[in-house]
Amino acid sequence: MSAIKPARRWQPAFFPFKKESFGKRLLAKVEFSVKGPLFGCRMCGNCLLQETAFICPMECPKGMRNGPCGGITPEKNCYVDETRKCIWYAIYKRALKTGREETLLEVLPPLDWNKVGTETWGDVIRQIKKVGTRKFVGGIISGDKIIKAATWDSVFKTIRQPEWWSGDADYHPAPEREPVTDLERQLREGKFVVATEVTPPLGAGTDKLIRDIESVKPYVTAINFTDSSSARPKMSSIACCSVAINQGSEPVFQIAARDTTRSGLQSTVIGANAIGIKNILCVTGDNSIIGPSPTSNMNLLDIDSVQMLWIIRKMRDDGVYLDGRSYKNLPRLFLGSATSPFALEPELQALKDQKKVNAGAQFFQTNLIFEPERLDLWLEQLDKRNVLNKVFILVGVAPIKSYKVAQYLHTKVPGVSLPEKILMRMENAGESASEEGVQIALEVIDSVKRKQGINGIHIMTLGWESIVQRLVTESGLGLPTR
Numbered sequence: 001m002s003a004i005k006p007a008r009r010w011q012p013a014f015f016p017f018k019k020e021s022f023g024k025r026l027l028a029k030v031e032f033s034v035k036g037p038l039f040g041c042r043m044c045g046n047c048l049l050q051e052t053a054f055i056c057p058m059e060c061p062k063g064m065r066n067g068p069c070g071g072i073t074p075e076k077n078c079y080v081d082e083t084r085k086c087i088w089y090a091i092y093k094r095a096l097k098t099g100r101e102e103t104l105l106e107v108l109p110p111l112d113w114n115k116v117g118t119e120t121w122g123d124v125i126r127q128i129k130k131v132g133t134r135k136f137v138g139g140i141i142s143g144d145k146i147i148k149a150a151t152w153d154s155v156f157k158t159i160r161q162p163e164w165w166s167g168d169a170d171y172h173p174a175p176e177r178e179p180v181t182d183l184e185r186q187l188r189e190g191k192f193v194v195a196t197e198v199t200p201p202l203g204a205g206t207d208k209l210i211r212d213i214e215s216v217k218p219y220v221t222a223i224n225f226t227d228s229s230s231a232r233p234k235m236s237s238i239a240c241c242s243v244a245i246n247q248g249s250e251p252v253f254q255i256a257a258r259d260t261t262r263s264g265l266q267s268t269v270i271g272a273n274a275i276g277i278k279n280i281l282c283v284t285g286d287n288s289i290i291g292p293s294p295t296s297n298m299n300l301l302d303i304d305s306v307q308m309l310w311i312i313r314k315m316r317d318d319g320v321y322l323d324g325r326s327y328k329n330l331p332r333l334f335l336g337s338a339t340s341p342f343a344l345e346p347e348l349q350a351l352k353d354q355k356k357v358n359a360g361a362q363f364f365q366t367n368l369i370f371e372p373e374r375l376d377l378w379l380e381q382l383d384k385r386n387v388l389n390k391v392f393i394l395v396g397v398a399p400i401k402s403y404k405v406a407q408y409l410h411t412k413v414p415g416v417s418l419p420e421k422i423l424m425r426m427e428n429a430g431e432s433a434s435e436e437g438v439q440i441a442l443e444v445i446d447s448v449k450r451k452q453g454i455n456g457i458h459i460m461t462l463g464w465e466s467i468v469q470r471l472v473t474e475s476g477l478g479l480p481t482r
């Protein structure tokens with residue numbers, strides 16, 4: 001471990017897909033021998049080091065390029081490999097320490113795999129020449145912060161932000177228009193909204209799925225269908241959404257980056273909208289390390305959830321695919337994302353969430369919350385960043401059925417931890433554990449429904465769909481208007 005690179009080791013370097021000229025191969029070797037030990041560089045060929053506090057983000061097993069996932073452990077280790085620190089946590093901490101945290105807001109592109117394994121120094125040298133070597137050096141050593149930043153960007157922004165991506169750190173509001181879904185309409189009307197989840201079936205039969213949808217339908221505005229949660233295959237989210245639409249319910253289509261490529265995402269979004277799906281929730285997805293054996297690829301996502309939001313927002317608002325092709329009949333979508341309010345310190349978590357909102361998130365559904373009082377600091381930070389007026393927040397609430405389920409959530413689900421007092425309550429409840437679980441959920445609902453900045457709840461049923469009616473009626477939330 002060097003003084004510059006804070007993590008324990010870096011993963012193997014990427015190799016180029018095609019044979020490069022001798023000069024380029026030599027330059028790549030020299031670049032890796034310097035950047036590897038110093039920054040943890042893996043030769044992704046799409047260098048972002050200048051924006052990531054000079055720590056290579058490709059050390060993250062998922063290859064997240066826009067900030068940490070929600071699965072970071074309470075010790076700030078990576079849940080995919082708990083023997084090392086979350087590299088994105090290190091990046092955030094160093095950026096904060098050096099006063100460069102605002103640079104982390106820029107939405108960074110996915111890899112251009114044509115460049116993977118190749119050198120970047122050649123591009124840098126060519127770009128410096130284009131700008132003018134003397135002008136570049138003069139700007140970089142200038143005492144004027146604005147000139148310095150502009151000079152830096154004149155070289156590095158063109159490299160890290162290719163034309164096909166053109167990411168920035170700005171907020172891009174959805175165009176003024178009528179709400180496209182009941183969920184959006186009710187949130188915009190200021191109603192306290194209830195959404196829930198119905199568990200997708202294992203087999204191809206839809207009888208139980210239809211029964212579950214029918215049982216929650218009168219009490220909620222929208223129903224989420226997870227996308228192979230915990231990396232376990234089930235009926236696809238899009239198929240469940242289609243069944244829900246046929247039953248007269250409003251679905252929230254979840255798409256996990258884990259199983260999604262950029263081309264698959266774009267085709268799926270167009271197809272989903274064509275069959276009437278208008279609420280989309282972009283999530284990173286649990287890594288396959290927590291899924292069943294045999295374990296599938298744990299390394300590198302093609303796109304992360306921020307990039308998903310960026311791509312879908314541009315498809316919706318500009319009618320363009322990532323490759324620049326344009327089309328008529330733009331999809332009408334209400335875009336959301338997941339967030340883990342307690343994954344990082346509130347200040348850092350708010351930074352990550354602001355990036356998602358800038359990229360296109362119009363609503364958040366949070367991870368499971370058992371300590372609602374801890375939300376206040378996070379909400380304060382979001383408010384400080386002027387984000388609360390740009391996004392609707394639905395708090396994740398779970399009725400826990402047993403002590404075993406509580407332990408499972410606490411130890412096995414990335415990003416979820418139950419406080420000792422909740423675990424004790426569930427354990428001490430013995431035979432009445434399910435009733436205790438309901439009381440805990442009701443207490444959370446009671447607390448969050450009075451919080452400024454919270455716009456609703458998202459009941460994660462954990463397969464206990466029949467409890468939704470009781471939670472909604474006993475918490476006095478009232479039935480949704482259609």
Ligand code: SF4
Pocket residue numbers: 059060061062063064067068069070071072073077078079080081085086087088089
């Ligand atoms: S997978 Fe998540 S927890 Fe692990 S390094 Fe990447 S962002 Fe951090």
